[in-house]
Amino acid sequence: MYEQASSLMTLSGSKPKKPLDTVVKLALSVFVSSFALIWGGMYLSRPDRSIPPYSIGSQEGISVAVHVPSWTSDTEIEALIERFRKVARETRNFGHMKIRPTTPDDPHGRYRRITIYIFTDQGWTEADSLHKFLTGEDQSVHDGFAKALRGLYRLDEREEEGRMGPLAKGPDSAATAAYSRQLFKGVLAATP
Numbered sequence: 001m002y003e004q005a006s007s008l009m010t011l012s013g014s015k016p017k018k019p020l021d022t023v024v025k026l027a028l029s030v031f032v033s034s035f036a037l038i039w040g041g042m043y044l045s046r047p048d049r050s051i052p053p054y055s056i057g058s059q060e061g062i063s064v065a066v067h068v069p070s071w072t073s074d075t076e077i078e079a080l081i082e083r084f085r086k087v088a089r090e091t092r093n094f095g096h097m098k099i100r101p102t103t104p105d106d107p108h109g110r111y112r113r114i115t116i117y118i119f120t121d122q123g124w125t126e127a128d129s130l131h132k133f134l135t136g137e138d139q140s141v142h143d144g145f146a147k148a149l150r151g152l153y154r155l156d157e158r159e160e161e162g163r164m165g166p167l168a169k170g171p172d173s174a175a176t177a178a179y180s181r182q183l184f185k186g187v188l189a190a191t192p
Helices: 001-010 022-044 074-090 127-135 139-148 172-176
Strands: 055-061 062-068 115-118 152-157 159-164 180-189
Touching: 001 139, 001 159, 062 127, 074 115, 074 159, 074 180, 115 180
Parallel strands: 062 115
Antiparallel strands: 055 062, 115 152, 152 159, 159 180
8 A cells, every 4th residue: 555655656746735834934025025125225215316426525604515526517517506406495404415504593594595616626625625715815725716616506595696617706717707607696586
């Protein structure tokens, strides 16, 4: 009889399958769920590709120096300036854009006034360069800062300004102005 049962087993080719143990099912579901959570988290926290990558180099008072990679095009810098403009018009909260409050003690808002300088050369975004530009204590740094500028966004209580290129000041301002372009300048319709 034993021979008959073993011959039947070899004819069918396999043993009957046992159902998966509950612990194995639980482990597999945790494994699959963890990958789904990781993928979902990566999808939801993906970087914003509509603006170029940037980093805050330094910040002093209402002035912020921003660094973008050297290969950043003018169109991408314009998109970044427009994003700053959009944030200013919608919420005036630049915190999610990595900028510390520029007017932290103002009862009307933490970002009432802000000036953002955009550079492709990281050296101009250092705290020392920004400080020397703002104070004007070193004219060569001040002039170099103004010439190396790639973009600017300025906001106060009622007005905003966006521009591309270096700041045109001094004896060679006509040559510098050829590379500068005003994107927008005017009074804000309503401030939040």
